[in-house]
Amino acid sequence: MPPNVSPGSKDEVERRKGGEISLGGLDDHIGYVLRRAQLAVFQDFIGSLAEFDIRPAQYSVLTVIEATPGLKQSQVSSALGIQRTNFVTLFDELERRGLARRMPVDNDRRSYALYLTETGAALMEKLRAAVHAHEARLDERLGRDGRGRLMDLLKRLADLGGLDGEGRFGTP
Amino acid sequence: MPPNVSPGSKDEVERRKGGEISLGGLDDHIGYVLRRAQLAVFQDFIGSLAEFDIRPAQYSVLTVIEATPGLKQSQVSSALGIQRTNFVTLFDELERRGLARRMPVDNDRRSYALYLTETGAALMEKLRAAVHAHEARLDERLGRDGRGRLMDLLKRLADLGGLDGEGRFGTP
DNA sequence: CAATATTTTTATCTACAATAACAGTTATGT
DNA sequence: ACATAACTGTTATTGTAGATAAAAATATTG
Numbered sequence: 089m090p091p092n093v094s095p096g097s098k099d100e101v102e103r104r105k106g107g108e109i110s111l112g113g114l115d116d117h118i119g120y121v122l123r124r125a126q127l128a129v130f131q132d133f134i135g136s137l138a139e140f141d142i143r144p145a146q147y148s149v150l151t152v153i154e155a156t157p158g159l160k161q162s163q164v165s166s167a168l169g170i171q172r173t174n175f176v177t178l179f180d181e182l183e184r185r186g187l188a189r190r191m192p193v194d195n196d197r198r199s200y201a202l203y204l205t206e207t208g209a210a211l212m213e214k215l216r217a218a219v220h221a222h223e224a225r226l227d228e229r230l231g232r233d234g235r236g237r238l239m240d241l242l243k244r245l246a247d248l249g250g251l252d253g254e255g256r257f258g259t260p
Numbered sequence: 261m262p263p264n265v266s267p268g269s270k271d272e273v274e275r276r277k278g279g280e281i282s283l284g285g286l287d288d289h290i291g292y293v294l295r296r297a298q299l300a301v302f303q304d305f306i307g308s309l310a311e312f313d314i315r316p317a318q319y320s321v322l323t324v325i326e327a328t329p330g331l332k333q334s335q336v337s338s339a340l341g342i343q344r345t346n347f348v349t350l351f352d353e354l355e356r357r358g359l360a361r362r363m364p365v366d367n368d369r370r371s372y373a374l375y376l377t378e379t380g381a382a383l384m385e386k387l388r389a390a391v392h393a394h395e396a397r398l399d400e401r402l403g404r405d406g407r408g409r410l411m412d413l414l415k416r417l418a419d420l421g422g423l424d425g426e427g428r429f430g431t432p
Numbered sequence: 433c434a435a436t437a438t439t440t441t442t443a444t445c446t447a448c449a450a451t452a453a454c455a456g457t458t459a460t461g462t
Numbered sequence: 463a464c465a466t467a468a469c470t471g472t473t474a475t476t477g478t479a480g481a482t483a484a485a486a487a488t489a490t491t492g
Binding site: 114226237 | 292300
C-alpha cells in the first residue's frame with residue numbers, strides 16, 4: 089500500500105500537475121460523455137448562429153413553425169418537449185423581434201396559430217447556410233457513416249423515460 | 261399549391277391532431293437528437309440515484325475525489341469542465357451533507373485538499389450498484405457493440421471547440 | 433519591497449426547466 | 463339549459479446550471 093496519503097502529501101496529487109487527472113472511470117459512463125459531447129456541439133451551434141443572435145431553443149421553434157405554419161402553441165411546445173408555460177416567454181421574444189407572430193383562430197378563441205413573419209422567413213434562409221456548415225463540421229469529425237450510426241444509437245437512448253405530452257419527465 | 265392556408269384554416273393544422281407534428285427536419289440535426297438523448301439518459305441517471313439524493317454533477321465530483329484523494333478544487337473543477345467559481349457551492353453542499361471535506365494543505369494555505377469522508381466513501385459503494393444498473397439499462401438499448409461505437413463517436417464530438425482549462429468555452 | 437499569480441469566495445446575471453394557480457373558452461353529460 | 467370538466471394560454475415563483483466580475487488571502491517573482 090502507498091506509504092503516505094495524509095493531507096497535503098505528494099502522492100497521487102503533486103505528480104499529476106500535467107493536467108492528466110484521473111476521472112475515476114467517469115469517462116466510461118455514457119451520460120458523462122454524452123453531456124460533454126452535447127455541450128461541445130451546442131457551443132459550436134451557438135457560435136455558428138451568434139451573428140444572428142439565435143439560440144438552439146429559438147431555432148427549433150422557428151424551424152417547426154416554418155415547416156407547419158398555423159400550429160398552436162401547445163402543439164409546437166409538445167413536439168419540442170418544452171412545457172407550454174415556458175414556451176410563452178420563448179415565443180414572446182421571437183414575436184418581439186418580429187420573427188414570428190400569433191394569429192387568432194376562427195373557431196377557437198383560446199388558441200393562437202403561429203406563423204413566421206416575412207422577416208422570420210428571410211432569417212431562416214440565412215440560418216440554413218450557417219446550420220449546414222455546422223452540420224458539415226460535425227460530419228467531418230464523425231467520418232464515413234458516422235452520422236447515420238450516431239443517429240441510430242442516440243435515438244435508441246432518446247426514448248428511455250421519455251417526455252410526457254407536456255415536456256415534463258417521469259410522471260409516476 | 262394548397263388552396264387554403266389563411267389563419268385558422270384546417271390544412272396542415274387540424275389534420276395533425278394525432279401528435280405526428282413535423283419537426284421540419286430538426287431530427288436530422290445532430291445537436292437536437294444529442295440533446296434529447298442526453299436529457300433522457302440524465303433523467304434515467306437521476307432516477308437511479310434519487311433515493312440517495314445525488315445528482316450528476318455531485319456524482320462526478322465524488323467519483324473524481326474518490327479516484328484521486330487530495331486534489332485541489334481547481335484541479336477537480338478543471339478536470340470536469342466546471343468553473344472554479346461554480347464548483348464552490350457544489351462542493352459546499354457535499355461538505356454540508358458530510359460526504360466530502362476540505363483539508364488544509366501544508367505548503368499552500370490558499371488551496372484545499374479534497375477528500376471523501378467515511379460517509380461519502382460508504383455512499384459511493386451504494387451508488388456503484390445503482391449506476392451499474394443504469395449503465396446496463398443503457399447497454400440493453402444500445403445493443404451489441406453499441407456502447408463502444410457510441411463512445412467513439414461521442415468522443416470525436418466532445419473536443420470540438422473544447423473547454424479551456426477553466427471549464428469555459430470558446431477563448432477568442 | 434513591489435508587482436503579479438494563484439486559489440478560493442461572494443455576488444450577479446442569464447437561460448432553461450418545473451409547479452401552482454388563474455381566466456377565458458370550449459366540450460361534455462345530464 | 464346547465465353544471466361540470468377539459469383545454470389553452472398566461473402569470474408568478476422557484477430551482478438549477480452556467481458565465482462574469484470582483485474581492486480577499488496567499489504565493490511567487492523581479
